[in-house]
Amino acid sequence: MSDSDPLANVRVVLCETSHPGNIGAAARAMKTMGLSTLHLVRPKRFPDPEATWRATSANDVLEAAKVSASLDEALHGAVFAVACSARRRDVAVAGADARTAAARLIEIARTQPVALVFGNESYGLTTEDVNRCQLLASIPANPRFSSLNLAAAVQVFAYELRMAAGVEPDSASAAPALATHDEVEGFYGHLEQTMSEVGFLDPEHPKKLMPRIRRLFARARLEPEEVNILRGILKALTHPKKR
Amino acid sequence: MSDSDPLANVRVVLCETSHPGNIGAAARAMKTMGLSTLHLVRPKRFPDPEATWRATSANDVLEAAKVSASLDEALHGAVFAVACSARRRDVAVAGADARTAAARLIEIARTQPVALVFGNESYGLTTEDVNRCQLLASIPANPRFSSLNLAAAVQVFAYELRMAAGVEPDSASAAPALATHDEVEGFYGHLEQTMSEVGFLDPEHPKKLMPRIRRLFARARLEPEEVNILRGILKALTHPKKR
Incomplete structure (x- = not known):
């Protein structure tokens, strides 16, 4: 990991890719823009000759790719993750276009994964x-045909990352150290369990409560000490010293 | 051709393309960004089933494509042409990056082809x-591997054209309604009192706990419903239905 090149702190995660050719083409797209870390979550076929063929000279990216059984595993240690989607969806996560998302990713990637x-x-x-x-980031597209090929979408995002990385960082807006994916998930798990215990959340009918809470804290982008404070409050409320 | 949509005044010209799959993928890339006019100068194989397959739902672009014997023929009637190239070359033509080139193209395309x-x-x-x-425009790329796939290069330029054309504002990133000052202060007061009751916060020596918490939620910029959820959790934790 590098402090000087933010692109070295960006991992691309491809989930459940069906066609190995798209994995190879995505690796090529990444390398043209200076990205080299690829994680594959449950790829249908990998390794595969078609992936190798489409990667052309980006085979080093394919060979170093890590295959994971879950998204959580692929996000291990990352402090900020952007989901790329063609369609705006009914999710709790905040939305942005590719350019805005790339700027935020690079700002954080100057110091953290x-x-x-x-x-x-x-x-x-x-x-x-x-x-x-x-x-949740999307590429502005033709509303009547917004379906970019997977590797084409990787290309556009990787291009925006490279463009954003070329801009000198604003020292006033340097990103603070953020909590890792695992630390934040640990807090969500703790909160969910506590809310179930006190009857605020029915685990059988959680409705949109946890997604709403995830959205709130995703916007805040928690720091490690803040996770500790929040979990400390939860613990104190369920095991009070006095009342 | 349209005065209102500059993208309708942009034609994409592919010269001497070897692989019909790249023509199809380029057509798809164009259509996702709202481009529809394709000219092919001496394609090696066209039409071809592989072009059709890779175009997916952009077959209308392929079917309307014009095949030309020369670049001059393909540029007939155009008032401004941008050559796309990965490498800077010893030519008399001025150079620009893709974003700058797209801005110039769109400026002219508002009125002319x-x-x-x-x-x-x-x-x-x-x-x-x-x-x-x-x-002569190029896409900023990894100097050690600047070779974008043809359709990927078309995708990036087409994307920059759409961005430059200033399409509809992204409704996904519109700011949501935020909680008022008094609503947020009400939550802070509720939280502080609850933490004092359970002994997590000593009101005489609050240290930096409340400022830390304020900083966290200030970054998130709370919405009214989120304030209600957070206060609901506090209330449930101090007055549990069951434990």
């Missing part, structure tokens, strides 16, 4: 996956 | 072809 998450070619990302991210 | 010209997958555009254009 971040992720850009893409779904399956046909059905995209699940709502559950999107809710594990802090921002 | 313009063209964006791409070369062969292996050898690009000839110097003679570049010199028939008024600007």
Whole structure:
């Protein structure tokens, strides 16, 4: 990981990709823009000769790719994740266009690891996956035909990341150290369990409560100490010293 | 051609394309960004089933494509042409990056027809072809691997054209209604009192706990419903229905 090149702190995560050719083309798109870290969550076929063929000279990116069993595993250690989706959806996560999302990713990637998450070619990302991210980004497109090929979408986002990385950082807006994906998920788990215990949340009918709460804290982008404070409050409320 | 939509005045010209799959993928890339006019100069194989397959739902663009014997023929009637090239070359034409080139193209395309010209997958555009254009544009890329796939390059330029055309504002990023000052202060008061009751906060020595918490929620910019949820959680934790 590099402090000087924010692109070295960006991982691209492809979830449940169906066609190995798209994985290869995505690797090529990444490398042309200076990205090199690829995570594959449950790819249908990988490794595969078609992936290798479409990657052309980006085979080093493919060979270093990590295959994960879950999105949580692929996001391990990342402090900020952007879900990429063609369609605006009924999710709790805040929305942004590709350019805005790239600027935010690069701002944080100057010091900490971040992720850009893409779904399956046909059905995209699940709502559950999107809710594990802090921002939902889409590429402004023709409303009558907004379906970019997966590798083309990776190309546009990677291009915007490179453009954003070329802009000198504003020292006044330097990103603080952020909590990792695992730390934040640990807080959500703690909160959900506590709310169930006190009857505020019915685990069988959670409705939109947890997604709403995720959206709130995703906007805030929690710092490690803040996670500790929030979990400390939860613990104190359920095990009070005095009342 | 339309005065109101500058994208309708942009034609994409692909010169001597070797692989019909790239023509199809380029047509798809164009259509996702609202471009519909495609000219093919001496394509190696066209029409071709692979072009049709890769175009997916952009077959209307392929079917309307005009095949030309020369670049001059394809540029007929255009008032401004941008040559796209990965490498800077020893030509007389001025250079620009993709974003700058797209802005100039759109400015002119608001009233007159313009063209964006791409070369062969292996050898690009000839110097003679570049010199028939008024600007040489390149996509900022990894200097060690700047070779974008043809359709990926079309995608990035088409995307920059759509961005430059200033399409509809992104409703997804519109600011939501925020909680009022008094609503947020009411939550802080509620939280502070609750934390004192359970012994997590010593009102005599509050240290920096409340300022830290204020800073966290100030970043999130709370919405009215979120204030209600947070206060509901506090109330449930101090007056549980069950434990």
